[in-house]
Amino acid sequence: MMAPNGETLVTSYARTSSDKPEKPRRISTEGLQRAMSDLSFELSKEGMDTKLPPISEVEDAKCECCGMSEECTPGYIHRVREKFSGKWICGLCSEAVKEEVEKNGGKQDEALNSHMSMCVRFNRIGRTHPVLIQAEAMREILRKSRLEGRGARAKSTTPREGESVKRGGITRSSSCIPAITKEINERALVN
Template sequence: MAPNGETLIASYPRNKVDVPQRPRRISMEGLQRAISDLSFQLGKEAVETALPPISEVEDAKCECCGMSEECTPEYIGRVREKFSGKWICGLCSEAVKEEMVKNGGKQHKALEAHMSVCVRFNRIGRTHPVLYQADAMRELLRKSSRAERGQSSSPRDREGVKKKGGIARSSSCIPAITKEIDKCKSLTDRLKP
């Protein structure tokens, strides 16, 4: 509204005669009718779209890693059917698929390989993570030494392996540390009055 109480003419759309139109007032009766029509439509749609019954869920425990999931009995049955009667979680099923690619598509062997890795991890890795990491490093070294043994044994090839790098064996650092400590002690002894 303008300061003198009149409405601004530019704020309303103009008709062909260029006469300002006043905004339509909504009556309370019309508003109540619109609300009741809307509620009727919403109630009608709710009746028409009945939801299917939800089947009960069960806890299923993965036979590889031991993780539990809530699943329907139908889903549990499909997974057991797919993996030789064993129920495995989604993460383990992906790992089995990857193992199948490595093993040439044999699902039974892939499942056994993944289960043995999970059993080993659950036995050692969860209780003693440092030992598990050391064991994994030992396996890496064992595999790399097998790969070196598979190559020819000519001296020329051995030099190439040394140049490529690898884990070199070194002596212990404890004698160097004790030597430094002894030097520090002798300096402090000299400085004492």
């Protein structure tokens, strides 16, 4: 095999009469440099287009729901605004709005307004008082369970006469207090 500079390259070991492989010849650094310049000359002759297409300018876009900023192209910003009634919202908020649209039956404006009001409330209260948001979420869970017919208190699993047990409610089979007091009494006797 011939290198671009005319030197011969050894690609496999040649066997001698004593069956010992010969070492391949080394190419000089000068030969490698010459080969590289020959390759670069050949590539430039082919007229390869090394120019990249222009990159459109990037702008900071701030989500009108949560306030998060992202770097986006003007075209992307325009498409998002067309999709969400002229408002730019981030990817996370757009997914939340899609979920809300599925829940309310396809009313996108209503879902967007609902999500935006929830984000405003969270930014105003939730960031400074996270415990209040957690307590409010628990209150909402209890409220929803009452609306669905489940009581907030534990009910006995044994049905009374004429009543049937409601499925899905929080139930308790027995109290753990006797077991705890028994264990405490046993410990007191040992000590």
